Amino acid sequence: MTTRQLVQQIHKKKSFLCIGLDTDLDKIPKHLLQEEDPIFAFNKAIIDATHQLCVAYKPNIAFYEAYGIKGWGALQKTIAYLNEKYPEIFTIADAKRGDIGNTSTRYAKAFFEELGFDSLTIAPYMGRDSVEPFLAFKDKHTILLALTSNDGAFDFQTKIVNGTELYKNVLEVSRTYKNSENLMYVVGATKASYLADIRKIIPDSFLLVPGVGAQGGNLFEVCRYGMNANVGLLVNSSRGIIYASKGIDFDEAAAKNAKNLQQEMATELKNLLK
Amino acid sequence: MTTRQLVQQIHKKKSFLCIGLDTDLDKIPKHLLQEEDPIFAFNKAIIDATHQLCVAYKPNIAFYEAYGIKGWGALQKTIAYLNEKYPEIFTIADAKRGDIGNTSTRYAKAFFEELGFDSLTIAPYMGRDSVEPFLAFKDKHTILLALTSNDGAFDFQTKIVNGTELYKNVLEVSRTYKNSENLMYVVGATKASYLADIRKIIPDSFLLVPGVGAQGGNLFEVCRYGMNANVGLLVNSSRGIIYASKGIDFDEAAAKNAKNLQQEMATELKNLLK
Numbered sequence: 001m002t003t004r005q006l007v008q009q010i011h012k013k014k015s016f017l018c019i020g021l022d023t024d025l026d027k028i029p030k031h032l033l034q035e036e037d038p039i040f041a042f043n044k045a046i047i048d049a050t051h052q053l054c055v056a057y058k059p060n061i062a063f064y065e066a067y068g069i070k071g072w073g074a075l076q077k078t079i080a081y082l083n084e085k086y087p088e089i090f091t092i093a094d095a096k097r098g099d100i101g102n103t104s105t106r107y108a109k110a111f112f113e114e115l116g117f118d119s120l121t122i123a124p125y126m127g128r129d130s131v132e133p134f135l136a137f138k139d140k141h142t143i144l145l146a147l148t149s150n151d152g153a154f155d156f157q158t159k160i161v162n163g164t165e166l167y168k169n170v171l172e173v174s175r176t177y178k179n180s181e182n183l184m185y186v187v188g189a190t191k192a193s194y195l196a197d198i199r200k201i202i203p204d205s206f207l208l209v210p211g212v213g214a215q216g217g218n219l220f221e222v223c224r225y226g227m228n229a230n231v232g233l234l235v236n237s238s239r240g241i242i243y244a245s246k247g248i249d250f251d252e253a254a255a256k257n258a259k260n261l262q263q264e265m266a267t268e269l270k271n272l273l274k
Numbered sequence: 275m276t277t278r279q280l281v282q283q284i285h286k287k288k289s290f291l292c293i294g295l296d297t298d299l300d301k302i303p304k305h306l307l308q309e310e311d312p313i314f315a316f317n318k319a320i321i322d323a324t325h326q327l328c329v330a331y332k333p334n335i336a337f338y339e340a341y342g343i344k345g346w347g348a349l350q351k352t353i354a355y356l357n358e359k360y361p362e363i364f365t366i367a368d369a370k371r372g373d374i375g376n377t378s379t380r381y382a383k384a385f386f387e388e389l390g391f392d393s394l395t396i397a398p399y400m401g402r403d404s405v406e407p408f409l410a411f412k413d414k415h416t417i418l419l420a421l422t423s424n425d426g427a428f429d430f431q432t433k434i435v436n437g438t439e440l441y442k443n444v445l446e447v448s449r450t451y452k453n454s455e456n457l458m459y460v461v462g463a464t465k466a467s468y469l470a471d472i473r474k475i476i477p478d479s480f481l482l483v484p485g486v487g488a489q490g491g492n493l494f495e496v497c498r499y500g501m502n503a504n505v506g507l508l509v510n511s512s513r514g515i516i517y518a519s520k521g522i523d524f525d526e527a528a529a530k531n532a533k534n535l536q537q538e539m540a541t542e543l544k545n546l547l548k
Contacts, residue, residue: 069350114342
């Protein structure tokens with residue numbers, strides 16, 4: 001999917017919501033455990049109930065790997081279902097991968113070609129030759145971890161390097177990578193005011209903002225500091241939507257919570273277009 | 275496996291060789307492609323031919339994920355075979371994972387418990403709460419990326435933070451993590467002289483050293499600067515061993531190359547014990 005198509009979808013749906021499919025067998029409604037593939041059954045129901053309210057889905061790959069081959073199968077079915085039934089949806093493999101040269105190419109092929117995701121999250125620590133292999137794929141997007149929303153972000157990401165925080169150095173250096181137009185960035189919403197500085201370095205890039213909701217971010221602040229003329233934001237919510245209810249109404253409850261966020265987003269988009 | 279058991283194996287086999295199982299269907303001998311599971315067939319033959327010459331095997335997970343469910347199945351069979359037939363072998367999942375809190379716990383369970391690996395490689399960028407969940411597993415080892423052997427290592431790892439290189443800061447900070455005695459570190463062999471500085475910070479930890487062989491490292495230098503009284507080194511070779519021949523003699527050729535490295539290592543161990 002091109003960035004332009006993504007932006008069109010955002011305006012069409014009046015939403016820049018990404019729903020995190022962190023599907024956990026201990027948390028999904030009990031009645032689904034009788035299904036042949038409970039993970040996929042849950043994902044399918046959530047997707048069917050919410051696809052008009054969001055523009056992206058983001059399975060966190062750890063949740064699938066934890067179940068071995070069964071989990072991998074559920075992931076394959078989920079992305080295949082999305083690509084077939086809702087091809088307008090932007091898909092993110094939240095894998096936080098990062099390895100060198102031809103190993104990166106392996107991961108890129110696995111997620112972009114075999115599975116068919118539009119994008120993949122990547123860790124920056126190993127530098128240029130761990131990121132560029134992903135950037136070589138046309139109309140695929142590499143979402144680089146810049147500033148994450150966890151406490152550990154302060155261990156290294158905010159340390160001063162060359163007179164600036166490491167995460168800003170990551171933004172600056174990554175702009176010099178070949179095909180850097182295929183980069184997006186993960187920026188945690190717990191530090192919304194940081195977004196103003198970030199926008200000085202990468203005014204045009206899309207930002208994937210986790211942590212609005214469960215992790216304490218504030219949508220208004222994120223938009224105030226992070227939105228650009230092209231919207232430039234995907235705001236993620238996982239647990240707050242997919243685990244809204246443990247009953248048989250779980251999909252409706254998810255849709256209700258997604259709708260609340262979508263309506264807030266519609267207001268922000270209206271303000272943007274004024 | 276405890277560190278003590280690993281050290282015992284090293285002295286018994288007179289080897290601190292780790293063999294990287296970066297199994298690629300385009301590179302394995304053609305005759306294996308007729309097997310039901312060519313990846314596992316290749317790994318099994320390599321393992322059977324080399325297990326007395328090495329103390330560890332390290333599948334790079336990217337190579338398995340690239341083949342989807344089939345690859346995941348081959349990985350499961352490989353680790354199950356190692357654990358059943360050669361339980362004295364130290365096993366490393368080269369996954370370079372890193373995510374927050376309960377997602378890290380998911381990955382830890384997947385690799386330590388479901389698959390049964392002794393250790394896992396981890397990226398440090400997300401800090402404490404992305405690493406500590408792995409360290410909580412008894413007799414399991416978390417191998418943190420410090421200084422990698424690729425060109426991109428100079429993008430961020432060698433940048434100055436708090437008056438020292440970022441990778442040294444990673445070493446220092448990681449020592450304060452809970453259960454840090456379960457940490458080992460990846461240190462690229464292309465900068466063997468850096469090992470002297472590294473040993474000042476982490477004198478006792480085990481180092482996983484990639485890049486001896488194909489990536490240009492030198493075993494003598496690595497031992498000179500990196501070895502400690504407890505040996506403290508696992509030196510990895512992947513392509514130089516497993517792709518020594520494309521013929522039906524591939525396993526014998528692999529054993530021959532492994533033997534050459536093992537003999538060099540025996541000499542280094544003899545010098546250590548003098």
